[in-house]
Amino acid sequence: MGSIWQDKGTVTFEEKWPAMRPTVLKLLRQECVSRAEWQDLFWAVHKVCLWDEKGPPKVQKALQDDILDFITHAQARVLDQHEDQALLKAYISEWRKFFQQCNYLPLPFNQLESALAGKTTTSVSKKVQNDDSIVRKLMLDSWNASIFSNIKQRLQDSAMKLVHAERNGEAFDSQLVIGVRESYVNLCSNSGDKLQIYRENFEKAYIEATKSFYRVKAPQYLEANGVQNYMKYAELKLREEEQRGDKYLESFSGSLQNLNECCVEVLVTTFRDTILAECSQMIKNNETDKLQLMFKLMDRVPDGIQPMLNALEEHIVSAGLADMVAAADTITQDSEQYVEKLLDLFQRFSKLVTEAFNEDPRFLTARDKAYKEKGIGNKTQPESKCPELLANYCDMLLRKTPLSKKLTADEIESKLKDVLLVLKYVSNKDVFMRYHKAHLTRRLILDTSADSEKEENMVEWLREVGMPADYVNKLARMFQDIKVSEDLNQQFKETIRTTTKSSVADNLNIKILNAGAWARGSDRVAVSLPMELEDFIPEVEDFYRKKHSGRKLQWHHHMSNGTITFSNNMGRFDLDVTTFQMAVMFAWNQRTHDKISFDNLRLATELPDPELRRTLWSLVAFPKMKRQVLSMSGEVTSPKDFTENTLFWVNQEFAPIKNGKPQKRGKVNLIGRLQLSTEKSKEEDNEGIVQLRILRTQEAIVKILKMRKRISNAQLQTELVEMLKNMFLPSKKLIKEQLEWLIEHKYMKRDDDNINIFIYMA
Structure with missing residues (x-):
């Protein structure tokens, strides 16, 4: 021991x-x-x-x-x-x-x-x-x-000189700078912040050296080479500095972010206004590569994108409207050219947004805003041509026309979807739906649809793009009615054959349709029908009464048509005619060679004056016929020129012309664009749109107030536009009038202390 x-x-x-x-x-x-x-x-x-x-x-x-x-x-x-x-x-x-x-x-x-x-x-339990x-x-x-x-300072200065030399294109061993940085990082004794020495010295010096370098170089390059070349220079240097920073700075310290902000400031932000001054001209010249470069640079700068968005909107408005105005005389009369022009403009602007701005949502929004508020969707009256022409174009694609015949099913679908794309920017969607429904009615009644499947698809597509549900539901109901009507028609024919042993019913085709979905009551026009048709009306009504007790049939003869056999000195022809045309033609049934005055024809047909004039004009001046069915006395240029004593007679020389020769047999369609609304109902339609807008605005205001109980005028108007925009954009005048009406009728009131606050009254 x-x-x-x-x-x-x-x-x-x-x-x-x-x-x-x-x-x-x-x-x-x-x-x-x-x-x-x-x-x-x-x-x-x-x-x-x-x-x-x-x-x-x-x-x-x-x-x-x-x-x-x-x-x-x-x-x-x-x-x-x-x-x-x-x-x-x-x-x-x-x-x-x-x-x-x-x-x-x-x-x-x-x-x-x-x-x-x-x-x-003597034993260490845990290794240090x-x-x-x-x-x-x-x-x-x-x-x-x-x-x-x-x-330290000398090392740092030497390292910065080497980086400066590298920026000027000189080569050296990068490990020299990296080694200096490593010593800055590893020599810090502050356990709470290991990068303190590095950040306060090396990083700070590196960023200051970067600023100093480009504060001299960037203005020199811009002055010597111009904005467009400078943008390439700035983009190149930003990439170079990012790569250089990856190599020389600590990646996890925030240094790269600080360096990037420094480079953007000295290379882009400093020259922001000078660069942006070129934007409008680049957009006008469609210089997509240069715009893409500008977009990349300005997207790094606070508020750098907004001036570019403004320039794009201004260009779409000025260029779009200029193109439309230049071709106004043609396109406003030709729905195909009108829609093609709209689509061409939209695709042109969309291509610009895609190629120049990478379909950035902000630029897509600017395109939509310009196209909607300043272009085709400007706030016009209900009789605006744009919705009507769009509906006409859809009709040309869905009906059996030269246009639809030369296109494949896929091409028709693509064009219809293009129309729906444009329709998104149209304010008066209710006007479009009015015309579209009229065309659909005509196609279904005359059985002129090119493709029944496309017809039904179109209804669903309208629903998908946000058209009002009540409008779309009426269209869907029309297809259901046609299918139900086909079954009823077949049953009626079988009943007639059984009771009369006659085959005449085979030539009849009745369509029993829901009046709410199809037509206005005021559309009904009195007419004296030929006996052959008149005899069947009680039969049809009796048949329907037995099927559906308590329901009443209303006859809409202006929506009917048929085929008659016509004989004259030239031959024998089958004519497809409207019921009104048929009533007029039958006036000569017992007196083939007589001349009948306008006044007597009115007595014979019992047609209202406007309808008789329009019908006679279709028989004496049918645009597609070189020889007309009827002849008349005097020189007239429009139906309004007919007088009580204007005489009409059957043209014994009438015949369809083929290869320059009159034919002895043939079938001729005189229906053309079957008129589905009377002059009176046209006025009512326009008035109806106005009235419907008033009711929809009132309904929306009450709905918002009921939910909010209390709301400011500004907020109410914003929510109101959002709620109604799929049908129409309510004008400030309309909103103001309906607010006053609702206040007057005690649906709401103004706040006693603030007249701009509305309060709901239960």
Whole structure:
């Protein structure tokens, strides 16, 4: 027991350090250390720190002296270099060797770590983390205090000079700058912020150097090369600086973001107004590549995009309206050309947004806004031509016409969807639906649809693009009525055959339709029908009464048509005619060669004056016929020129002309565009649209107030437009009038303290 205590007493720092020091110096110099020397150092440190009470501080002090001595020699070797690159190479070489040894030298001194931390046990339960090692910190702090702090500014300046040279196209070893950055990062002793020294020195210097470089270069380049070339230069330099920052800055420190903001400021923001001044002309010239470059640059700048959006809107308005006005005389009379022109403009502007601005939602919104508010969707009266022409174009595609015959099913579908695309920007959608419904009625009654499946698809497409449900539901009901009517028609024919044993019913085709979905009551026109038709009316009514007790039939003869056989000196022809035309033609049934006055024809047909004039005009001036069915006395240029005494007679020379020769047989369609509304009902339709808009506006105001209870005028108008925009855009005048009406009738009232606040009254 006594010998053990004696051994402890003989283990002192002074005794062991001379043997330990050579191994420590070898480790500092990165010289080869044998396994025995490595193990002896571990054991010697262990014994001195454990058994010599004053040993640990002495070991620490001796270690520090040797580290400082090593660093002093390293500093001398570095400072021997006077040229910037040589200095950096020397420093980085010395630093990297030293930093590598910061990982190895602390390992044998674990017991020193424990002793200095106040642990006296011989066993260490948990190894001290290398990064928190006292010896490692001693090494790094010594390097920082002795060499780095003295030449830090010179290192930094040399590194920035090299980066500057690289920006000017000179080549050098990038590891020199990277090595300097690494020492800034690794030498920080602040455990709470390891990047403090790096951020306050290297990053700050790098960003300042970048600013200084481009503050000189950028204006020079812009002045020498112009805006369009400068944009390419700015985009190139932004990419270059991003790549350079990846290489020279700490990626996870926020440095790259700071660098990017700095570059955008000096390369783009400074010249924002100068660059944007070119935007309008580029859009006008359709210079998509240059616009795309401008878009990329301005998207980095606060409020850089808004002037570009304004320029695009102004261009669409001015260029679009200019094109439409230039072709106004033609396109307002030809629905096909009108819609093709609209689509051409829309596709042109859409292509510009796609190619120049990558379909950025902000530019798509600007396109839509310009196209809707200033272009085709301007706030016009209900009689605006645009919705009517769009509906006419749809009719040409859905009806059996030369246009629909030359197109494939896919092409027709594509064009219909194009119309729906344009329809999105039309304010008066209720007007479009009025015309579309009239055309659909005509197609279904005359059975002139090119494709029944497309007809039904169109109804669903209208629903999908947000057309009002009540409008679309009426169209869907029309198809249901036609299918039901076909079954009723078949049953009626079978009933007639059974009761009369006659085959005449085979030539009849009755359509029993829901009046609410199809027509107005005022559309009904009195007419004296030929006996052949008149005889069947009681039969039809009796048949229907038995099927549906309590329902009443109303006959809409202006929607009917038929085929009659017509004979004259030229031959025998089948004429497809409206019921009104048939009534007029039958006036000559018993007196083929007589001349009958306008007044007598009115008595014979019982047609109202406007309808008789329109019907006679279709028989004396049918545009597609070289020879007309009827002839007349006097020279007239329109139906209004007919007088009470104008005479009409059957044209005995009438015949269809084929290859320049009159035919003796043939079928002629005189129906043309079957008139489905009377002059009176046209006026009522326009008045009806106005009245419906009034009711819809009142209904929407009450609905909003009921939900909100209390609302400002501005907010009410905003919500009202949002609610009604799928049908029409209510004018400020309309809104004001309906607000006053609702206040007057006690649906709502103004706030006593603020007249711009409305309150709902239950």
